[in-house]
Amino acid sequence: MNRRLLPLLGALALAACDGSGTLATNAIGSEGGTVRTGDGLAELVVPAGALTEDVAITITAYEGAVPGAAIAPAWDFQPDGLTFEVPAVMRLTLHDDIDPSTVDGATLGWLEGNEFFPIEGDTVVYDDGTVEGEVTHFTPYSVVGGTDNDGDGYTVVGGDCDDNDAAVYPGAPEQCNGADDDCDGVVPQAEGDWNGNGIPDCAENFIDADGDGYPATATPGIPADCDDTDPLTYPGAPERCDGIDNDCDGALPANETDANNNGIIDCLESGGTDADGDGFPASGGGAIIDCDDNDATIYPGAPEQCNGLDDDCDGQIPASETDANGNGILDCNEPGNFFTCFDGNDNDNDGWIDLDDPDCANPQSGQETGGLGTTQCNDGLDNDGDGNVDADDVDCVDGYDTSE
Secondary structure, three states: OOHHHHHHHHHHHHHHHOOOOOOEEEEEOOOOEEEEOOOOOEEEEEOOOOOOOOEEEEEEEOOOOOOOOEOOOOEEEEOOOOEEEEEEEEEEEOOOOOOHHHOOOOEEEEEEOOEEEEOOOOEEEOOOOEEEEEEEEOOOEEEEOOOOOOOOOOOOOOOOOOOOOOOOOOOOOOOOOOOOOOOOOOOOHHHOOOOOOOOOHHHHOOOOOOOOOOOOOOEOOEOOOOOOOOOOOOOOOOOOOOOOOOOOOOOOOHHHOOOOOOOOOHHHOOOOOOOOOOOOOOOOOOOOOOOOOOOOOOOOOOOOOOOOOOOOOOOOOOHHHOOOOOOOOOHHHOOOOOOOOOOOOOOOOOOOOHHHOHHHOOHHHOOOOOOOOOOOOOOOOOOOOOOOOHHHOHHHOOOOOOOO
């Protein structure tokens, strides 16, 4: 051995044994030896004959970007490119939040660019979370979790929520199949089954572009929207003083025409101005009158908000918008209240939240609890014995009635 190298090797040996930090440095010769980080998360055992000369080996935490498939810290082994005559044994420890019993087919992997490549030979995963395998050269290493059964580049431990379907993986494009294709834990609302017939809404052309609850194409129990670009126009919507067939009945109200051809709709004649632009004037022309022409969210038939106001102009403030206990907080805003049409949650798991849920069509009840999968209008039974089932029953004409 070169005598000038001895002091350096002695210092390196001390660095490997000081038990602190994650830096590990040691000088290994032809007789072999071990290099271990101070925290014990990475270890390299070099057998005798693996090296032909003394080499200062260093292990440090890898500072580059690590692909999401890694289930253990990545480590940088130096000198880069070092090769062994006989394979060295590498032991790495999984991340703390990884259960070793769930890691099926894990392997040590060497990193090049943005991809891990499995080492040759077997990898052993021990109950204590240690992963062991043999390596022949130096480069950054980590542990790649599990086998990729469907070949989509992701393992279960790496975030694949269905490792038997190559079209399902983190960030995958959503398909119209009622499944969580992108593994974000949420099935898109359009892929729900509104009428409970086992077919995703998107496959039945249940595309509700304007979010008013009515699709562009009629589906069982739900009539078609005559204008799926306007949320104020749908079957049964209140007519506005706007010259449009808002309720989709195929007829324009007489007072929304321009009888005298002066360019002004009749319902706006005689001072019937619409100051807030919500389609309902404050007065005039036989139109339906706006009870607050200074607020565009308040008009006849408007959805009720949790604000203590008569938003729909029916002359009543919903019971859920009062302050029953006098604490200055509306009941619908009380923490833990039962007014589930205003709590921001999908309480009945039907894919619709609060006022978007048909159960909240009359939010005065404050109950988003119907659950489209449990209503009598989509259970396949003739509950009232009249010979008609579900959407064929007149009791279910609107698709929301639960009393067939």
